[in-house]
Amino acid sequence: MKYVTLDAQVGELSGVLDPARYLSRLSSISGDLPPGARAFAMDTDHYDFHSRRCVKDLTLRAVRGAGGEDMEIEFRHNCWKHDQDLLIRYAGVSSFVIDPVDEGRETDLGTVILDEILPHKDGCSHEIACWEGTLAVVCRDLQATWTEAICSSAS
Template identity: 55%
Template sequence: MKYVDLDATIGAVSGVMSPLVYLERLPEFAGDLPEGARAFATDPGHYDFHGKWCVKDLKLARVLLEPGTEYRERGHLELMFRHNCFKHEEDLIIRYAGVLSLHWDGPANPFVIGDIGVVALDEVLPHDEGCSHEIACHNATISVITADLTATWIDAECDQKPSQPAV
């Protein structure tokens, strides 16, 4: 990641995740992002760790890759993330149109989606071809270069309810 720090030091606390530099720089390049990517990156809840639309703690559940129909066409990609019942009420679907590249980096097995762990944070940046989207998970990183992306939060049924504190 260029600006999001997955091992930051804030005050006397080290080893924390921080999107602060990214959020400070975002206004400088947000206008260079394609429309869908800009809407996703600048959503006020995107990096609100306590908010229900923060990507932190989501878990990748589905990957659909559709190649282009002609050799000059770029494919489409869909990533579906399941909610964390203790934090989210919705699942997130990210659809990438005009995918130039998809890269999976890390020790996790790319054929076993559950191996990548939960999302730590992500970063959307302008790219000559549209935008880049890097998603850091606990055991792998997914990087996509695409013409644009659309992020949609959809209602989800919670498998378990948050535990109530003992009285």
């Protein structure tokens, strides 16, 4: 099984705006991911910048259950690109980091640039880079669900 430490991942993700390097490694590590994480990471639309199910350009809406074993992170669609919101449920959370931590900002980290899901000794790690900060969750597994959204600026 291949594991990458959380510190190494943060450095890799924060400096990469082209997912080519991650995608080239994904097929070799996907078998080491838990089932839900593997399904989300291997979804062909996940990293297709033209897809309505690409995580790029989503906006962080809410973080629920931080500090607990189960938590959720909800992302809001961008009307010009997406027609669905994304809810990610994490089970067996062993670590959660939001950076930078700024109580006045709450969940205002800007839009999503990229995310990476990698095998971890506890299951998987999921890092999400936004323009203004990052989120990192280590968990036993995750489940991503896309839900219909109503866009107020749609014509």
